Amino acid sequence: MEAAAKGESGASDELGARLKAYEGRAASVTGRGKDLVNEPMIRHWCEAMGDTDPAYTGPDAIAPPTMLQAWTMGGLSGHTGRAGAHDELFDLLDEAGCTSVVATDCEQEYLRPLRLGDEVGFDTVIESVSDRKTTKLGTGYFVTTRTDVRVGQDLVGTHRFRILKYAPARQKQEPTGTRARRLRPVVNRDNAGFWEGVERHQLLIQRCTDCGTLRHPWLPGCNACGGLDWDTVEASGEGTVYSYVVMHHPPFPAFDPPYAVGLIELAEGVRIVSNVVGVPYDKVRIGLPVRLEFRRYDEPDADDEGGPLVLPVFRVLEDRAGGVG
Known part of the structure; x- marks a missing residue:
């Protein structure tokens, strides 16, 4: 998404200047996870992900690091302690016609594992608002929030989440009788071999050459033993x-x-x-x-x-x- 974006600098972007004033302001304060780190939630996550690492089972289990955000989510009823800055920022964007939103990416940093019984706390700030950008979807702003996750006073991880809040671009009218084209899959260095196989009418499955575990979708490493070497089976x-x-x-x-x-x-x-x-x-x-x-x-x-x-x-x-x- 961001590769398709270009900056639009200029003194005329008064909205951008107003949005920049929200950088560093709190989006939520002293949030608390609704559940202690617990075995059932870890089990459900691992079953959904197909992750059989033994570190995630038993009385000394740790939570998979990628669950970091799951412990902070408020569910349907939400969290108390949400600060007004986040809503104010989105209201400004809505008033300017940036009524659509799409998630673009997230980044996580893990400092120590979460263990059974840990009580998770978190604070979220509006870390950055980009200059005005024009993308294929429309024109708007990338907003990045940073959530610091703690157990007691110890910082255990950081989650950055970036969205594009934009005014939708006018859709190009297709000639009468022309069928819209399907979106192309996102091909990267981790899954290129899979799509090359599909073009040859082969469905290729990754196989770890260390432990023999098959995996799909394609990943850079084995989720069973951590091995980085692999081949494929059809x-x-x-x-x-x-x-x-x-x-x-x-x-x-x-x-x-x-x-x-x-x-x-x-x-x-x-x-x-x-x-x-x-x-x-x-x-x-x-x-x-x-x-x-x-x-x-x-x-x-x-x-x-x-x-x-x-x-x-x-x-x-x-x-x-x-x-x-």
Whole structure:
């Protein structure tokens, strides 16, 4: 997102000057986690992430470092102690037409592990407000908040969260009869091999060469032993629907809701999120057997430098879906 942004400096940005005055002001003070660090929450997190590190189990368990923000979240009822500066800042942006928001990135620093029974406290400040930026989404400001997490007086970690608050850009009108294009996946150095395999109609799973554990999505290191060396195995393509949701809203260009998005458990034991096809959305059920296929979208043309888009999807097998295919 920020790679697509450019600064717009100038004396005319009076709003930017007003926003800058909020830097360093408190967004929340003396917040308290709603729960002590506890084994059930750690277990649920590890099950969701597929993390089997033994350090996260037993009476001497520590919490996975990436859970840092989870202990500070207020849930549906929120927290007391929220300072007015955060709301004032957002009100100014709303009044200026920056009514849309998108999260762009977060950074975490871990100073010591959280242990069972720790009571978490935190303070949040508005760390920075960028100059006015223009992105593909629209024009607005990047706002970064910093949350310092403590146990007693000890700083145990820091969480920075950055959002773009912006006025939506006017959408380019597509010619009549032109179908909107799908968004391209974000390809980086950690997952490039996966997408290269998809282009060849291969679904590649990472395998740790130290302990042999398979993992998906692709990661730079093994979440079982911490090993950094890996190779790949090609998935057979067989799997079952482990869980699913039916998307009704919000509508996205190039998609026709309602449609089913499944968490597919592959025969190899790892899980992948993809579309479930071959049956009406209301016929998808947990446990249905599916088979991998690759679909091609977006025929290349002069406006499409990336060429056609290939994505893995999963088709429900007819013999378990009442003959609907």
